[in-house]
Amino acid sequence: MTIGKIKRVLVICPLSIMDSAWRADLFKLAMHRSVDIAYGAKDKRLQIINSDSEFVIINYDGVEIVKDAIANGGFDLVVIDEANAYKNVQTTRWKTLNRILKPETWLWMLTGTPAAQSPVDAYGLAKLVNPSGIPRYFTSFKDSVMVKITQFKWAVRPNADKVVFEALQPAIRFTKEECLDLPDMTYVTRVVELTPQQKKYYEAIRKQLVVRAAGEQITAVNAGVGLSKLLQISCGAVYSDSGETLTFDISARYKVLREVIDETQQKILIFVPFKHTIELLSTKLQGDGFTTEIINGDVSAARRTEIFRNFQTKPDPRVLIIQPQAAAHGVTLTAADTIVWWGPTPSLETYAQANARAHRAGQKHPVTVVRLQGSNAEKHLYKMLDTKIDNHEKLVDLYKDLLD
Numbered sequence: 001m002t003i004g005k006i007k008r009v010l011v012i013c014p015l016s017i018m019d020s021a022w023r024a025d026l027f028k029l030a031m032h033r034s035v036d037i038a039y040g041a042k043d044k045r046l047q048i049i050n051s052d053s054e055f056v057i058i059n060y061d062g063v064e065i066v067k068d069a070i071a072n073g074g075f076d077l078v079v080i081d082e083a084n085a086y087k088n089v090q091t092t093r094w095k096t097l098n099r100i101l102k103p104e105t106w107l108w109m110l111t112g113t114p115a116a117q118s119p120v121d122a123y124g125l126a127k128l129v130n131p132s133g134i135p136r137y138f139t140s141f142k143d144s145v146m147v148k149i150t151q152f153k154w155a156v157r158p159n160a161d162k163v164v165f166e167a168l169q170p171a172i173r174f175t176k177e178e179c180l181d182l183p184d185m186t187y188v189t190r191v192v193e194l195t196p197q198q199k200k201y202y203e204a205i206r207k208q209l210v211v212r213a214a215g216e217q218i219t220a221v222n223a224g225v226g227l228s229k230l231l232q233i234s235c236g237a238v239y240s241d242s243g244e245t246l247t248f249d250i251s252a253r254y255k256v257l258r259e260v261i262d263e264t265q266q267k268i269l270i271f272v273p274f275k276h277t278i279e280l281l282s283t284k285l286q287g288d289g290f291t292t293e294i295i296n297g298d299v300s301a302a303r304r305t306e307i308f309r310n311f312q313t314k315p316d317p318r319v320l321i322i323q324p325q326a327a328a329h330g331v332t333l334t335a336a337d338t339i340v341w342w343g344p345t346p347s348l349e350t351y352a353q354a355n356a357r358a359h360r361a362g363q364k365h366p367v368t369v370v371r372l373q374g375s376n377a378e379k380h381l382y383k384m385l386d387t388k389i390d391n392h393e394k395l396v397d398l399y400k401d402l403l404d
Contacts, residue, residue: 005076006076006077006106007054007074007076008054008055008056008073008074008075008076008077009054009055009056009075009076009077009078009079010056010058010070010073010075010077010078010079011055011056011057011058011079011081012058012059012060012063012078012079012080012081012097013057013058013059013060013080013081013082014059014060014081014082014085014190014256014259015039015059015060015061015062015192015193015256017081017188017190017191018037018039018057018058018059019037019057019191021188022057022081023035023037023057026055030055033054033055034052034053034054034055035053035054035055035056035057036048036051036053036055036056036057037056037057037058038056038057038058038062038066039058039059039062042065042066045058045062045065045066045069046066046069049066049069049070049073050069050073056073056075058070060085060093061093063093063096063097063100064092064093064096067096067099067100070100071099071100071102075105076105076106077105077106077107077108078097078100078101078105078106078107078108079108079110080097080107080108080109080110081110082110082111082259082262082263083109083110083111083114083125084111084113084114084121084125084262084263085259085262086109086124086125086128087121087122087123087124087125088124089123089124089127089138094124094128097128098127098128101128107128107129109125109128109129111125111263112263112265113262113263113264113265114164114168115164118146118156119145119146119156119157119160119161119163119164120138120141120142120145120146122164122167122168123138123141123142123167125168126141126164126167126168129168130167130168130169130170133166133167133169134167141167142154144157144163145157145160145163145164146160184359184366184367185355185359185366185367185368185369186366186367186368186369187369187371187386188368188369188370188371189370189371189373189382190256190259190260190370190371190372190373191373191374192252192253192256192372192373192374193252193374194234194252194374194375195248195249195250195251195252197248197249198233198234198236198248198249198374198375201233201238201246201248202230202233202234202375205229205230205233205238206230206403209226209229209230209403210403212226224346226403227346227377227381230375230377231273231274231343231344231375231377231378231381232274232276232277233248233375234343234374234375234377234378235250235253235272235273235274235277235342235343236248236249236250236253236277236280236281237274237276237277237280238276239276245276247276247280250280250281250284252374253342253372253374254281254284256372257270257281257340257342257372258288260338260340260370261290261319264337264338266335266336266337266338266365267311267317267318267319267320267335267336267337267338268318268319268320268336268338268339268340269320269322269333269336269338269339269340269354269357269358270319270320270321270322270339270340270342271322271323271324271339271340271341271342271345271354272321272322272323272324272342272343273323273324273342273343273344273345274323274343275296275297275298275323277342277343278294278296278321278323279294281321281342282294282321285319285321290318290319291316291317291318291319292317292318292319292320292321293307293310293311293317293319293320293321294321294322295307295320295321295322295323295326295327296322296323296326297323297325297326299326304326304327307320308331308332308333311333311335311336312332312333312334312335313335320333320336322354324345324347324350324351324354325345325350327354327357331357332357332360332361332362333357333358334358334360334361334362334363334364336357336358337358337363337365337366337367337368338358338367338368338370339354339355339357339358339367339368339369339370340370340371340372341369341370341371341372342372343372343378344371344373344378344381344382344385346381346384348384348385348388351385355367355369380401
């Protein structure tokens with residue numbers, strides 16, 4: 001088979017970039033080709049898989065739902081974006097894809113981090129793209145790239161990079177530094193689903209604000225308070241009128257954050273606008289084995305200095321969770337090349353200064369800013385930040401739009 005004979009392509013990618021990245025880019029580059037997204041109820045996914053669409057885009061976990069239809073869907077080429085999602089051969093995700101692929105199917109796996117956390121991460125990818133070029137069993141591959149120090153401690157062998165390189169052949173590789181047309185700072189928006197619980201409370205609060213706005217003049221102050229409530233719900237925790245913290249299921253947003261972390265080789269800054277969400281997020285990340293530190297208004301100056309120094313000079317912490325106002329100025333954090341906004345800040349100055357913590361003198365890598373967006377409030381606020389709007393009048397207009 002030659003590339004010219006490929007007639008139908010399946011793109012498997014993170015849920016958050018199916019539309020904003022893949023469909024949008026395919027429309028720009030191949031507008032004469034039909035593109036559709038297989039997402040939603042099973043019947044809808046099946047309808048699209050069984051349609052005449054030349055490009056079908058589906059999320060990782062959606063493949064399992066319609067695996068039989070995909071296997072019989074006549075796909076000549078399967079493209080896996082952020083392929084490190086298939087590093088573990090024990091997962092249902094990996095096993096499903098392996099069963100779907102046929103000897104005559106082309107497979108393109110796209111990732112900048114095939115072994116982001118450890119050389120053993122490459123095993124799952126290699127077993128899909130080059131199964132005859134690696135050991136049959138994972139333990140044999142692990143022994144080739146790692147050496148056992150103690151019962152629970154392993155170290156990377158000096159030749160591990162060469163073993164991984166050979167295992168992933170055939171491959172084409174470009175470093176960021178070689179891609180001279182890459183901008184110094186790239187902004188990416190990842191769309192996340194609000195959970196049913198978040199949607200329920202978001203709409204309930206919005207309706208309360210509509211009733212309240214009908215009886216009073218909307219000023220910048222009450223617009224800011226109302227907007228803050230909607231943003232808090234979007235981010236995962238909100239203060240009640242009695243001062244208690246009500247937390248929400250943040251699994252969908254957290255899943256996208258984990259995707260970003262797994263795609264990143266360097267350290268990461270996560271800006272979280274609300275203090276009560278920071279604790280919730282830190283607990284989940286630490287539970288998943290990530291070394292994290294928190295910077296907010298409660299952290300003393302001496303402790304902040306120590307955390308920043310360790311972040312810049314030591315392997316740990318890998319993840320720094322920051323309340324934007326607490327570290328938006330005067331700090332150099334160039335050990336990170338990825339910035340994640342868990343939710344937006346309404347201040348343009350804070351937003352720009354926070355991003356500048358990593359994008360400054362001493363940075364050796366292009367910087368990527370990832371914005372997580374789940375609600376209309378977040379969407380509108382990011383738009384204001386993108387157009388460099390930062391004034392009270394526009395905040396009131398935004399608030400009125402959200403209430404309509």
